[in-house]
Amino acid sequence: MAQVSLRNVVKRYELVQVVHNINLEIADHEFVVLVGPSGCGKSTTLRMLAGLEEISSGEIYIDSRPVSSVPPWNRDIAMVFQNYALYPHMTVAENMGFGLKLRHVPKSEIQARVKHAADILGITNLLDRRPKALSGGQRQRVAMGRALVRDPKVFLFDEPLSNLDAKLRVQMRTEIKKLHQRVNTTTIYVTHDQVEAMTLADRVVVMNGGRIEQIGPPQELYHAPKSLFVAGFVGSPGMNFVPARVEESNGSLYLSIGNRCRLAVPLARTDRYGPFVGRMMTFGIRPEHISEPSGEPQSGMAPLELPVDVVEPMGAETLVHCNLDGTTVIACLEPSTQASPGKPIKLVADMNHMHLIDPETSLVV
Amino acid sequence: MKRVWVHVGLIAFSAYILLPILWIIRTSFVPESMSYSSSLMPGFTLDNFAALLNRRNFGNSLLRSLIVSLGATLIALPFAAATGFAFARYRTGGNLGRFLVLATQMLPAIVLVLPTFTIFRSLGLTNSIFGLMIVYAALNLPFLTWILMGFFEGIPVELEWAAMIDGANPWTAFWRVVIPVSLPGLASAGILGFIMAWNEFIFALILTGPATATVPVSLAALQTQNGIRIADVSAGVVLAVIPLAIIARYAQRFIVSGLTFGAVK
Ligand SMILES: Nc1ncnc2c1ncn2[C@@H]1O[C@H](COP(=O)(O)OP(=O)(O)O)[C@@H](O)[C@H]1O
Ligand SMILES: [Mg+2]
Numbered sequence: 001m002a003q004v005s006l007r008n009v010v011k012r013y014e015l016v017q018v019v020h021n022i023n024l025e026i027a028d029h030e031f032v033v034l035v036g037p038s039g040c041g042k043s044t045t046l047r048m049l050a051g052l053e054e055i056s057s058g059e060i061y062i063d064s065r066p067v068s069s070v071p072p073w074n075r076d077i078a079m080v081f082q083n084y085a086l087y088p089h090m091t092v093a094e095n096m097g098f099g100l101k102l103r104h105v106p107k108s109e110i111q112a113r114v115k116h117a118a119d120i121l122g123i124t125n126l127l128d129r130r131p132k133a134l135s136g137g138q139r140q141r142v143a144m145g146r147a148l149v150r151d152p153k154v155f156l157f158d159e160p161l162s163n164l165d166a167k168l169r170v171q172m173r174t175e176i177k178k179l180h181q182r183v184n185t186t187t188i189y190v191t192h193d194q195v196e197a198m199t200l201a202d203r204v205v206v207m208n209g210g211r212i213e214q215i216g217p218p219q220e221l222y223h224a225p226k227s228l229f230v231a232g233f234v235g236s237p238g239m240n241f242v243p244a245r246v247e248e249s250n251g252s253l254y255l256s257i258g259n260r261c262r263l264a265v266p267l268a269r270t271d272r273y274g275p276f277v278g279r280m281m282t283f284g285i286r287p288e289h290i291s292e293p294s295g296e297p298q299s300g301m302a303p304l305e306l307p308v309d310v311v312e313p314m315g316a317e318t319l320v321h322c323n324l325d326g327t328t329v330i331a332c333l334e335p336s337t338q339a340s341p342g343k344p345i346k347l348v349a350d351m352n353h354m355h356l357i358d359p360e361t362s363l364v365v
Numbered sequence: 366m367k368r369v370w371v372h373v374g375l376i377a378f379s380a381y382i383l384l385p386i387l388w389i390i391r392t393s394f395v396p397e398s399m400s401y402s403s404s405l406m407p408g409f410t411l412d413n414f415a416a417l418l419n420r421r422n423f424g425n426s427l428l429r430s431l432i433v434s435l436g437a438t439l440i441a442l443p444f445a446a447a448t449g450f451a452f453a454r455y456r457t458g459g460n461l462g463r464f465l466v467l468a469t470q471m472l473p474a475i476v477l478v479l480p481t482f483t484i485f486r487s488l489g490l491t492n493s494i495f496g497l498m499i500v501y502a503a504l505n506l507p508f509l510t511w512i513l514m515g516f517f518e519g520i521p522v523e524l525e526w527a528a529m530i531d532g533a534n535p536w537t538a539f540w541r542v543v544i545p546v547s548l549p550g551l552a553s554a555g556i557l558g559f560i561m562a563w564n565e566f567i568f569a570l571i572l573t574g575p576a577t578a579t580v581p582v583s584l585a586a587l588q589t590q591n592g593i594r595i596a597d598v599s600a601g602v603v604l605a606v607i608p609l610a611i612i613a614r615y616a617q618r619f620i621v622s623g624l625t626f627g628a629v630k
Contacts, residue, residue, distance in 0.1 A: 072530050081527065083521060083523055085521060098528070102531060
């Protein structure tokens, strides 16, 4: 087990730079998830960590030891690939024991460790099979077993669940989390799925276009996103964004959307948003912070009346797509809602959870 | 109705391919004197085979062809594997390198055979099956490289990455993972190389003498001043085809079953 640091890590392929100056400190035992849209450089970063890809500049440290000149076979890390990459000519047991065999671990110990890992993953009955005789989920477990057996300093996962069907994916996600709680090995996990990131991570690293947008625990990313990108990427359904002008009257701030809609900004935010009075900003609010009014009006709740476009019952909740001055706004309502397409609906936005984004910098203010 | 026509077409096509072969098999069992008869089986004899094997030492030609073809393939295969892998994985030489390998196949054999003869004569390698083996290995190399390159490109690089992360250096990863996974590809390439060498004629004709002739050369030698002894030729063709038929029969199953592995997904 080990801590890992990336300092000013850059990756260039000939002329294009695909990873820009990554700085990341990962503590011992930590589970860190790199998340971002496809092509943002997650796998490249992971491969640099593994030593499969050279770094163009900067340095990576594993346990305070610079590793850029250490080849993958000497880094003492394990990696699970999206396509599992099981050795097709070996049985499950041989697949799992291969790394130990290369390190000349005695046969009896290899057997014991393979057995132990197989017990943990529930694949003891598969040990004599070859990969082609396994289902996708079983292959996934074997791939994890191969990493587990080695008891390495660091686990690297590159989208390990992407090839599984939805149900199995959720199940394996839980198993990965359990596994980490049990073995506690420092883990760096790559995914494009923000739900996976939020559920698994101690800390999430949101990447976009080869840069880190924000690093933080899942709750922090959800409640205090630092940029438009993170605000929109984290959470499902995603945050609503509406262009709005900040206005002041009698010492209070309002957001003015179109000609008819004015939303009061909570007093606590007056100082924070004061400098933006008169400017067009992007107002962000999550669907779960828009609801139907119930009982007495509460402070920070701004009333809205919007025409409904689409109603999507999800079971536990109902998503209602409304039109706010030409922008679609999704509200996450109780399943008992009477909303129906074409009719207006009365809503309240919980402005205590609002975000304001400066469109010039794309940063949350 | 449509199915019927499809079958008629397929039967006609099969007949087009198979009839000459069947006729050769038939002729090989018919006495020379009746071999041009149009009746289906005017007689039956094994004399053609006996004559070929006893008087003309056709057995030696078969043995030489076997040694030359096998040797040439076994020499060429490791080099082709290494080159093909370098092309496939490290893109060594880029597209130009690939093109140059293919370009060697564009020269007609006749262009190469005379310079080869001159060089081999000065090296004392004419009239020797060893010399022929080297030539066939060289002729096979680009072709086998090309085939294996395609095969290696189909192997997910993650397999090697996994091996390296497991503690294998690139050389170990190549031998312990890439090569075992590629056995079906190596087998197909080897078989194709063997067949090419087995059937090769021009180089064999120029580079061998009566004592070192391979099967195709010995077959051609059956064409004498007295005309073609068609029954002998047929028997020779049958003997020449038997090894290939055996390979096709047993290798096919191996190749097909080997190709569906399951490394990924
Ligand atoms: N070998 C390569 N040569 C050139 N560009 C590459 C290479 N590998 C990846 N890239 C580019 O680097 C970017 C990041 O890729 P990757 O790390 O695989 O993204 P992610 O895993 O986040 O989807 C992509 O735009 C991709 O096209
Ligand atoms: Mg990727």
